[in-house]
Structure formats: C-alpha cells, structure tokens
Amino acid sequence: DQQVKQNSPSLSVQEGRISILNCDYTNSMFDYFLWYKKYPAEGPTFLISISSIKDKNEDGRFTVFLNKSAKHLSLHIVPSQPGDSAVYFCAADTGTASKLTFGTGTRLQVTL
C-alpha cells in the first residue's frame, strides 16, 4: 500500500525554466511533509518542508505547495539549474516525528 505516491518517475527541464515535481498521499493522518534531494551514492539531503497548517512555504528557489483537500503537494524550483539534477523524494509524517513515509522518487534532469 503506497501511501505516498510520486507518479512521474522522471522529468526533464531546461536550465532557467521552472521544475514542478508532484506528490500525492492517501493517509489523512499525515500532517507534515518534506522534500529531499538525492544524488547517486549519497544519502537524501533535506530541502524544504511544510506543515499542514500552511499551504505554501518558500526557501530561495524552492517553494512547496500543499493542497490538503486534494491530498497533493508540489515542489517548484525556479529557476532550475544543472546542479538540481538529482532524484527528488517526497516524504510525509503523522506529526509524531517517529518515521517518514517516502514516495518512490522523481528523477529530475536539468538540461543546458
């Protein structure tokens, strides 16, 4: 039972354009959401998070949007840079900070 879903396994975007990565969840108990970036042979790196009491959180080039009624969140990266090429994981927590449930990831490639 995949409680966190990233339905796009890959995404290609030109440098300077916007990258939009999507994530859907099914568990209504999730109330904290995070995005991680992962390079090959490294552990996931925390990018940005959002609590369910907000619908938007912004940090530099990264913005996360949360639509609770649709159980959907998205990560916007603008402008995209070649160094953003990596696998991006969406993760969710029930608020107990006991464990994260991850999606299967989206591989982003930013082309010149």
Next chain:
Amino acid sequence: DTGVSQNPRHKITKRGQNVTFRCDPISEHNRLYWYRQTLGQGPEFLTYFQNEAQLEKSRLLSDRFSAERPKGSFSTLEIQRTEQGDSAMYLCASSGATGLRGSYNEQFFGPGTRLTVL
C-alpha cells in the same frame, strides 16, 4: 561537525554471514532512525530511537535484525544470517529539537551503507 556518518560505506558478504553497521548521528540530536532503500524505491522505515530507548520497529525488521543505541549516541544495526534479499542501502538519520539543525520533524541522513549479499 558535521553531519550523520555511517560505517562502512560498502559491505559485501556471503549469504549466511552476520554483518554490523554503525551510525553516528549529529551530536545534538537525540532521535536516531534506520531506513532501508532498494533500487527504484524510496527509503523504508525500519526503527527509531529516542536517546537509548527503541520506540518503534517496522514489521520489515525481522528477528534477524537488531538495532541498539546503548548510550544514546551512536547506533549499530546487525543483520544475522544474511539473505540475498537483504541487499540494499541502509540509511541512518537523526533529528532533534535543539541546536541549529531544525526540528524533530526534519531528519538528516547519512551517506548510507550499501550491503551486497552474494
């Protein structure tokens, strides 16, 4: 300092052997987590500690797996009688409400230990 460190980075073993991995969390963090990641999947939760207490274990953590955090600092994850299905990346993460590194909700990961069982 530093971030979360894990040793070894790679381990190749034969089926049936025991292996042990070590994780050193960010020093001010009192929560420590273990995850497993296989190809094409996101990390899957195995277990977590608050200080030295193991508070939750996933059903993925069979009786061949044991984790300890004896002094509330570093942690070890042991797999006994390894099977080929245990081949994966084993990730450790930590979190805490003190210091500069975020809240309990934000977990910071180490580089992982890649286990290959032949």
